[in-house]
């Protein structure tokens with residue numbers, strides 16, 4: 001039996017009166033890549049944001065059900081959301097490096113946790129950049145602004161920034177949708193590598209991408225999780241007609 | 253069809269005409285200030301006192317000799333080889349003819365004289381001093397109103413022995429007002445900048461969006477448009493009594509002036525800072541929070557640094573406002589020009605200095621124009637600085 005890092009049970013989510021997630025139950029397995037697919041507006045991003053409680057920022061948002069991270073209720077009373085976000089990192093759709101140097105971007109997270117030791121910070125930055133396959137490209141210009149990097153490099157920087165916190169899970173919301181094919185390729189290779197050390201949940205609109213890089217795939221439709229299976233099964237012999245239509249591209 | 257064309261043309265012409273009129277109007281102001289003010293512009297103006305100071309002095313024992321003097325290629329300058337002195341026929345700031353000291357030889361008996369005033373030993377004569385009159389033993393006194401040429405020839409007369417020299421500092425300088433203005437800028441920014449920035453941060457990052465905060469925001473926006481004389485009233489009824497109660501001040505004073513100005517510039521700083529906070533991408537806040545930073549860290553480490561440029565702009569705008577403010581300051585700071593400035597006393601800023609001189613009889617248009625020129629120059633520099641800082645920040649961001 002595979003180990004679950006995150007376990008979502010019967011999750012309902014409301015934006016005011018609008019129900020964006022309906023009774024979603026989904027396991028996230030350790031050191032696997034889980035892809036979330038589904039048509040636009042079906043609740044993929046919403047679901048992703050419940051995993052590190054970024055939905056907290058939306059005042060109208062209410063969550064019901066059980067979401068456990070390492071067997072602890074993350075929406076439970078007294079649960080430390082900061083600790084959760086340290087362990088469950090996030091990479092956004094558009095690369096969003098801070099307007100600081102490359103070094104400061106990656107050192108940001110550890111610094112906010114109170115780490116001041118220069119040598120330690122340097123080690124962390126180097127390790128994160130190497131893991132994000134960016135070290136060779138930027139090691140000689142760590143003090144330059146992160147905004148001077150290309151879009152693909154910026155996205156890998158954002159991955160490195162998340163890695164620097166040594167999370168267990170990295171959530172990625174369409175991380176390659178703003179990138180060209182070559183940069184996309186690099187990120188996909190990177191995800192392949194990162195899987196050894198991290199658990200990855202990725203939202204994607206590209207069926208090929210989901211098929212290429214993920215171990216498990218969850219198909220969302222209008223706020224419901226219609227089908228969840230290992231990727232091969234889901235793509236080759238889906239149980240539902242809707243899933244088949246969607247993965248074969250016959251569907252909106 | 254034809255009719256619309258005609259009205260279109262008329263509209264177009266009216267825009268051009270309006271532009272022309274405004275440009276000409278603004279140009280005329282500059283031209284006026286330049287033509288009236290430029291002649292008085294000098295370093296002395298910034299370093300010398302406003303009030304003339306009169307001296308009476310006698311010469312120390314000295315040896316009769318002929319001094320070798322530099323060559324003055326100027327028909328208004330008269331050289332007195334006998335004393336190592338050169339005089340110039342000049343005009344004072346009010347336009348009256350005066351005898352100015354052009355040059356004093358280092359060995360001249362005029363250089364260091366014995367003061368005839370009680371309690372003062374020596375007094376130095378310097379270039380730019382004004383000689384009022386010189387009295388002699390058994391000879392009629394030389395008077396400045398008879399001109400520098402006559403005075404010089406009488407001084408060169410070997411028959412005459414000097415009894416006493418009556419002379420004065422030039423005066424008319426703006427050093428005091430300049431210092432007051434700098435104090436105002438410093439103290440006002442000290443009070444208003446942190447407060448304004450933090451208020452903007454509160455409104456933009458922390459405050460809940462509800463009726464109350466919306467009303468407060470509108471209120472602050474409105475404050476930007478309130479005429480400053482009303483702030484002057486606030487100052488005289490609140491800040492002046494407050495400073496009188498808490499400090500050695502007994503009257504209107506510089507601290508009360510700064511407090512009033514702080515209230516005036518607060519809305520500017522809040523608004524400009526808020527505008528620059530608003531354009532910080534929401535993604536940056538999200539990224540910071542997703543990295544486990546808390547709200548305060550996110551605000552002060554990620555969001556606020558990105559508003560630096562806006563805060564700088566608001567600072568420049570505020571300085572411009574401080575330098576230009578006069579109405580409110582007449583109430584809370586006073587309109588009496590001072591040479592020795594104390595933050596507990598009245599004095600004048602440069603703008604109020606103008607007001608004060610224009611209400612004099614006769615109005616001193618020349619000096620007012622010079623100060624106006626200075627203020628215009630500073631405002632110009634501030635605006636260029638804003639543009640420059642925007643440019644530099646953009647450039648640095650991309651590096």
Ligand SMILES: Nc1ncnc2c1ncn2[C@@H]1O[C@H](COP(=O)(O)OP(=O)(O)OP(=O)(O)O)[C@@H](O)[C@H]1O
Pocket residue numbers: 015018020038039040041042043044045046047058060
């Ligand atoms: N902040 C919000 N307030 C109210 N409704 C929201 C909010 N965010 C999303 N929604 C709604 O919730 C539903 C799910 O949105 P979500 O962004 O999760 O979809 P998605 O699957 O990520 O779509 P896409 O593929 O276009 O990114 C949509 O109907 C959307 O309109």
Ligand SMILES: [Mg+2]
Pocket residue numbers: 044045046173
């Ligand atoms: Mg989405």
